[in-house]
Amino acid sequence: MRISEFRPTFGDFIPKTLEDGVLYISRRFSTASHRCACGCGTKIVTPIRETDYKLTERDGRVSLTPSIGNWDHPCQSHYWIRDNKVVWAGAMSKDAIRAGRIRDDADRAAYFAQVTWPWWRRLARSLTDWWNRMFG
Numbered sequence: 105m106r107i108s109e110f111r112p113t114f115g116d117f118i119p120k121t122l123e124d125g126v127l128y129i130s131r132r133f134s135t136a137s138h139r140c141a142c143g144c145g146t147k148i149v150t151p152i153r154e155t156d157y158k159l160t161e162r163d164g165r166v167s168l169t170p171s172i173g174n175w176d177h178p179c180q181s182h183y184w185i186r187d188n189k190v191v192w193a194g195a196m197s198k199d200a201i202r203a204g205r206i207r208d209d210a211d212r213a214a215y216f217a218q219v220t221w222p223w224w225r226r227l228a229r230s231l232t233d234w235w236n237r238m239f240g
């Protein structure tokens with residue numbers, strides 16, 4: 105069953121067994137945890153620190169940014185928690201996710217493209233790199 109709203113619970117420790125619909129927040133360990141909002145039961149851990157998630161509180165309601173994308177899990181759920189409410193990402197944003205992942209992989213893709221480049225193109229590239237290092 106899909107969860108439409110989370111109840112934030114603050115505590116030092118996050119219990120081993122999580123309840124559906126509860127967002128466990130540990131300030132001590134700067135982390136939050138919940139069971140996936142799609143109801144699949146997967147435990148989702150969202151570290152709260154600059155490089156990961158940001159937790160904002162307003163009138164006892166919490167929001168997590170950025171969105172929670174469970175593409176490492178079979179359900180592939182993607183949603184936001186805004187003012188305790190679950191906001192599901194539509195099919196549109198799945199394309200956006202793909203686009204984002206492609207961007208992330210762009211460097212690697214560029215590298216593999218180079219491997220298959222003809223010799224003259226690789227030579228031109230190394231000359232450019234050398235030129236940039238020397239005079240760039």
Ligand SMILES: [Zn+2]
Pocket residue numbers: 140141142143144145146174177179180181
């Ligand atoms: Zn799920």
